[in-house]
Amino acid sequence: MDRSTIASHPHIWWSNSIFFVSVHLAALVGMYCLPPTLVSWPTLALTYAMWQLAEFGITIGYHRLWSHRAFRASMGVRFVLALLGSAGFQGSIKWWCLRHRLHHRFTDDPIHDPYAATRGLLHSHMGWIFFKPTYTRMELVDRDDLDRDPVVRFQHKYYIPLALFFGFAVPPLIGALWNDALGAFVWAGLVSRLAVWHCTFFVNSLAHWDGLQPFSDENTSRGNFLLAVLTSGEGNHNFHHAFPHDYRSGPWIHTWDPSKWVILLLHQFGLVYGLRQARDEDYKEALAYMNHKSLGGEPPLKEYANEEQDSPRKSVGNTYQHWSVAATKLYVREHSERCFLLLNGWVVDVTPYLGEHPGGASLLRRYAIRPGEDDEADAHTWLDASWAFDGGLNNHSRAAVKRMRELRVAKIELPEDAGLACVQE
C-alpha cells in the first residue's frame, strides 16, 4: 500500500467513533441537566479522584512502565495500574503501547506515526482515533515484553468489561454511599472520562505544538508547563522524546511531575524497582547543544562526542585500531557475552545500551555479529545495521548517534567485495 493510499483512504473506525461521540454527548447533556452547582462536594471530589487515578494508570502504567520500560514493578502494582488504565478508556495496554512505540520510532512521520503532529492539531489530538489505518511498520515494533506479561495479556482479553466496570459502574456504586449515584455517574463517570481523554490527547497535540525545546529540536515535541499540570507531568514532552526510557519527565527536582513522585513513593516501599534515567552527561550535553544552537550556531556533533573518553577496549592513543574480519571474529568470540554490531564501518559494542534501546534489546541482538567458520562467508552474511540505524527503521536521535560513537570498538576493514547483508524491512 503506498503512502497516498493510506493517507487518503483510511477506514473509518465506526464502533470507536460512535462510542467516542456518544460519551461526549451524554456528558454534555448530563452537565446541562446536572450543573456543578447542583452536585454535592463528595461527588465533585470523586470526579477529581477518578480522573487522576485513571490518568496515573495511563501515565505511570501504560506510558512509562509498559511503553518505555522505564522501571519495573511488582505483579500487584502492575495489576492495579492495569485496572486504573482501563478506566481511562484508551484501549488495552497492548493496543496503546504498540501505537505509542510507533509514535516514538517514527515521530512526525505522516504515515507511520499514528498521531503525527505534522498532520495538524486536530488529527494529532483526536482525529486519528476515528480511523483504522494499516500500520505497515507495526511489525517492526517490539512486542515480546508485552506478550510475556500475564497482566498485559489478562487486561487485553478483558479490556472492555474492565473499562466499562471501572469507568462507568464504579463511580455510581461509590456515589450511592452518599445517595448520589446519578450525579457520580454523570460527573465521575462521563465527565471525568472526557478529562482523562483530552488531557492525554493534549500530550499528542499541544505538547507537539506549543512550548519549549530545551533538549532537542529533532522533532516537534515540546515542554509545556500548563500541560504538565494537566497531565500528571507528561507535558514536559521535549525531555521525554529526547530520553524516552527515563522514568521522569525532566531531570530536575523541581520539574512538575506527579507521576514521578508516585513512582518514587512506590520505590520507597519496594513495590517498583530498576528505575532508569538518562545519564547526567547526556542531558547536560543536550542542553548545551541546544543552548549553543539558540545562540546562533549548530555545533558539529564531534564537538560533543568526545572520542577521547571512549571505551577502554579502544586502541592505543587517540586512534582506533583497524580490524580485519578475522580479528573482529576473534574479539567477538573472546567476548561472547557481549553484543557487537557493525555500524557504518565500525564495530560497536552495544552491550551497555541494550537496556536503554527504545526499540528493545531483541532488535539490537538481531543485528549482532555472529562469527562463523569462514572469514569470507562471514563478511558476506553479517548484518550491517547501518541502514536500520540511519533512518531505515527509526529516526535515531542525535543523543543515540552520540552514544553509538562512544561505544565504538574498532574500525573494520572488509574485503573489497564484502557487501554486507544490509537488512531492510
Ligand SMILES: [Zn+2]
Ligand atoms: Zn510525542
Ligand SMILES: [Zn+2]
Ligand atoms: Zn512516550
